[in-house]
Amino acid sequence: MPECTQEAFLATVRKAASFVHGEPVKLPEDTETARVIKPGNDVIDIFMQRLDEAKIRAHRVASETALPDKIVEILAEAGAKSALLPAEDTPGREAIIARLQEKGIALANPDERDAAFEADAGITGVTLAVAETASICLPSGGQHRRLASLAVPTHIGIVRVEQIVPDLLDFAARWPARAPANMVLVSAPSKTADIELALVMGVHGPRLEYVVVVG
Amino acid sequence: MGEPQVTKHAVRTDFKKSAGLALANARLGAAMNAATLRQDTGRRAIMPELGDPLVVRELAKAIKNHTLQNLDRYLAQLADNVRMNGGVVHFAQTAEQARAIICDIARKAGIKTIVKAKSMASEEIELNDALEAAGFDVAETDLGEYILQLAAEKPSHIVTPVLHKTREDIGQLFHEKLGIEYTGDPPTLTAAARKVLREKFRHADMGITGANFGVAETGTICIVTNEGNGRFCSSRPRVVVSLMGMEKVIPRMRDLPVFLKLLAKSATGQRITCYTSLMTGPRRPGDFDGPEEYHLVIMDRGRSEILGSEFRDALRCIRCGACLNACPVYRKLGGHAYQSVYPGPIGKVITPLLDGVIEYEQLPLASSLCGACLEACPVRIDLPTLLLQHRDLISRRNRMPFVWKWGFKGWRIAMQSRFIYSWGSWFGRLFLSVTAKDGWVSRLFGPGAGWTDHRDFPLMAAKPFHRRWATIQQNVNEEGKS
Numbered sequence: 001m002p003e004c005t006q007e008a009f010l011a012t013v014r015k016a017a018s019f020v021h022g023e024p025v026k027l028p029e030d031t032e033t034a035r036v037i038k039p040g041n042d043v044i045d046i047f048m049q050r051l052d053e054a055k056i057r058a059h060r061v062a063s064e065t066a067l068p069d070k071i072v073e074i075l076a077e078a079g080a081k082s083a084l085l086p087a088e089d090t091p092g093r094e095a096i097i098a099r100l101q102e103k104g105i106a107l108a109n110p111d112e113r114d115a116a117f118e119a120d121a122g123i124t125g126v127t128l129a130v131a132e133t134a135s136i137c138l139p140s141g142g143q144h145r146r147l148a149s150l151a152v153p154t155h156i157g158i159v160r161v162e163q164i165v166p167d168l169l170d171f172a173a174r175w176p177a178r179a180p181a182n183m184v185l186v187s188a189p190s191k192t193a194d195i196e197l198a199l200v201m202g203v204h205g206p207r208l209e210y211v212v213v214v215g
Numbered sequence: 216m217g218e219p220q221v222t223k224h225a226v227r228t229d230f231k232k233s234a235g236l237a238l239a240n241a242r243l244g245a246a247m248n249a250a251t252l253r254q255d256t257g258r259r260a261i262m263p264e265l266g267d268p269l270v271v272r273e274l275a276k277a278i279k280n281h282t283l284q285n286l287d288r289y290l291a292q293l294a295d296n297v298r299m300n301g302g303v304v305h306f307a308q309t310a311e312q313a314r315a316i317i318c319d320i321a322r323k324a325g326i327k328t329i330v331k332a333k334s335m336a337s338e339e340i341e342l343n344d345a346l347e348a349a350g351f352d353v354a355e356t357d358l359g360e361y362i363l364q365l366a367a368e369k370p371s372h373i374v375t376p377v378l379h380k381t382r383e384d385i386g387q388l389f390h391e392k393l394g395i396e397y398t399g400d401p402p403t404l405t406a407a408a409r410k411v412l413r414e415k416f417r418h419a420d421m422g423i424t425g426a427n428f429g430v431a432e433t434g435t436i437c438i439v440t441n442e443g444n445g446r447f448c449s450s451r452p453r454v455v456v457s458l459m460g461m462e463k464v465i466p467r468m469r470d471l472p473v474f475l476k477l478l479a480k481s482a483t484g485q486r487i488t489c490y491t492s493l494m495t496g497p498r499r500p501g502d503f504d505g506p507e508e509y510h511l512v513i514m515d516r517g518r519s520e521i522l523g524s525e526f527r528d529a530l531r532c533i534r535c536g537a538c539l540n541a542c543p544v545y546r547k548l549g550g551h552a553y554q555s556v557y558p559g560p561i562g563k564v565i566t567p568l569l570d571g572v573i574e575y576e577q578l579p580l581a582s583s584l585c586g587a588c589l590e591a592c593p594v595r596i597d598l599p600t601l602l603l604q605h606r607d608l609i610s611r612r613n614r615m616p617f618v619w620k621w622g623f624k625g626w627r628i629a630m631q632s633r634f635i636y637s638w639g640s641w642f643g644r645l646f647l648s649v650t651a652k653d654g655w656v657s658r659l660f661g662p663g664a665g666w667t668d669h670r671d672f673p674l675m676a677a678k679p680f681h682r683r684w685a686t687i688q689q690n691v692n693e694e695g696k697s
Contacts, residue, residue: 003305003306003307003312003315003316004306004307004308004312005306006291006294006304006306008306008308009290009306009308009513009515010287010290010291011287012308012515012519013286013287013290013461013515013519013522014287015519015523016286016519016520016522016523017283017284017285017286017287017522017523018523019522019523019524019527021284021525021527021528022280024284025277025280025281025284026281027277027278027281027282027466027467028274028277028278028281031274031469031470031472031473033270033271033274034265034270034271034274034472034473034476036264036265036266036476050486053486054486110503111503114417117413117417132486133475133486133487134486135487135491140450140498140502140504140505141499141501141502142501142502142503143503144503145503145504146446146450146451146504146505147450147451147504150443150446150447150450151413151416151447167472168472168475168476168487169469169472171472172468172469172471172472173469175433175468179433179435179493179495180495180499181300181494181495181496181497181498181499181502181505181509182449182450182492182493182494182495182505183492183493183495184446184490184491184492184493185487185490185491185493186489186490187486187487187488187489187490187491188441188485188489189489190441190442190443190489190490191441191442191489192358192359192405192441192442193375193441193483194357194358194359194362194375194376194377195358195362195377195380195382195385195401195404195405196246196250196381196382196401197250197253197254197375197378198382198401200401200402200405202409203358203405203408203409203441203442203443203444204356204409204412204413204416204442204443204444204446204447205442205443205446205447205489205490206443
């Protein structure tokens with residue numbers, strides 16, 4: 001067997017950790033001192049502003065009824081002719097689908113394994129959003145396709161205002177007891193600066209990242 | 216325990232020679248200087264967003280110190296929870312074991328093609344070579360790492376690995392290897408790589424990632440990328456393996472934001488990386504996508520020796536690269552001169568411990584101990600002190616030459632006596648001014664020759680500071696009054 005047993009491995013670690021090096025340190029009970037954004041009325045404004053700073057194209061609509069038109073507008077701006085059929089729990093799903101069909105946007109069946117590689121856009125809901133870092137949190141599991149926000153050149157995340165939390169600390173505090181296999185915080189379009197630190201958008205993930213805040 | 220092991224028959228790497236070659240390359244020097252300065256400026260600009268960054272840095276330091284003191288306990292908890300989530304946990308004490316484990320996983324699962332996200336741990340164990348030798352088709356998917364794979368080169372920076380290459384170099388490389396028309400345009404080059412790698416993602420049946428953090432409480436492995444390649448590697452293939460250096464474990468989910476707040480800001484001056492992926496086991500029943508098998512490989516490879524030594528603090532490192540960008544030596548040389556996986560200040564400290572104190576004996580000496588690295592480090596690793604510890608060990612290991620030994624004793628006496636110090640420096644200036652040119656001495660003799668072999672020595676000021684002090688003090692006092 002090439003592997004080391006857990007017992008043997010941890011015995012070595014235990015012996016090394018027992019080497020006295022400074023005072024014993026207690027695990028800090030409180031991580032609140034790391035808070036950057038406090039809860040308050042301006043959290044949505046901070047979120048909107050930081051989305052903009054992160055080069056995520058931010059939109060806000062008053063209610064779900066305005067969503068379908070907004071999505072159509074965005075897809076037109078992005079030059080998207082097709083989109084993946086949104087998952088069942090996407091806010092305003094039925095109306096969005098109806099409007100997209102009316103506008104002649106092809107809706108791809110996301111059950112096809114390669115659908116996300118072919119479609120022009122993915123439209124998803126989020127589990128929550130973080131104002132501090134302009135992040136939207138996307139889960140895996142059930143109807144949620146990981147590639148619907150990754151393999152497509154344009155991704156639209158729909159955020160309800162009540163889903164916006166101020167700080168990354170709040171994201172961690174809301175970690176579910178039964179976590180999905182994958183959670184991702186998307187905080188900007190895919191980008192790289194590997195060649196001479198020149199910023200290039202859209203490496204492997206979406207080049208265009210949109211967030212529509214509802215409410 | 217307490218001191219690093221010395222391997223027998225070790226061959227010293229020649230840092231002085233490789234540093235000389237790097238310095239002779241003016242283009243490299245200018246590129247490295249500009250790039251590191253920009254990243255360092257970005258870091259300085261964004262850190263104040265944390266309010267008092269020192270509070271957050273001290274918090275991160277305390278969490279890491281606590282974790283290291285109880286590392287066996289947190290690793291056991293992490294392993295239990297990864298298994299609870301349906302993952303498989305492997306333990307590797309050595310690089311050979313880690314390579315064998317990963318090749319074995321691939322063989323058993325009948326893997327043909329592998330996509331790899333950026334991982335410094337995998338660089339440590341030269342995983343790609345092992346996988347290729349075992350017959351697997353491996354593609355690096357981080358743009359920088361992909362360029363290096365095509366060029367058969369090693370990273371020169373731990374975050375932005377291809378800083379040493381110009382756009383023209385990369386254009387030529389892509390022209391030769393990918394058959395595209397020559398261009399030096401970064402967006403076009405990126406698009407060409409995207410096209411190739413997209414097909415790799417589509418068809419790969421195994422993904423390999425590193426691990427930025429392992430959350431013990433939930434059994435969650437966190438990786439951060441800007442390009443989205445980490446997400447692809449962990450989402451699409453049917454088998455996913457994360458290789459984690461054992462010091463990457465943190466106790467609780469609520470500790471994670473503390474580190475996420477620091478990592479990207481310190482690394483690239485970003486508020487956070489574009490994609491923060493949190494992997495909690497393989498796909499669940501009913502999930503549409505995600506890996507069927509999830510493996511976590513926890514690697515020691517010399518880390519427990521560091522843990523059980525005076526160098527423990529170095530294990531707090533979160534691999535942000537801020538100390539590289541801040542270091543005046545790294546800025547001039549770039550990473551290749553160090554001839555090690557980890558360059559820069561952190562590399563000077565951990566490379567001798569991971570890869571041989573004799574082999575890399577010159578690294579801890581290549582520092583002016585200016586302290587810029589300590590100031591930049593988000594988890595406040597006292598790198599200058601750790602470098603001094605290395606030097607102490609070197610001086611105890613090698614018999615110090617007679618001149619050094621007595622020279623330092625004399626120095627100590629002189630520095631403690633005002634009389635000897637002032638007259639000594641007066642005579643020193645008199646002596647040096649004979650050979651000085653434009654205020655610099657380029658050749659010293661006897662024990663001083665070692666200094667001027669590699670740099671000029673500045674001529675002391677005509678009026679030493681201790682004689683100017685009276686005037687300075689008077690001026691300051693007068694300013695204070697007015």
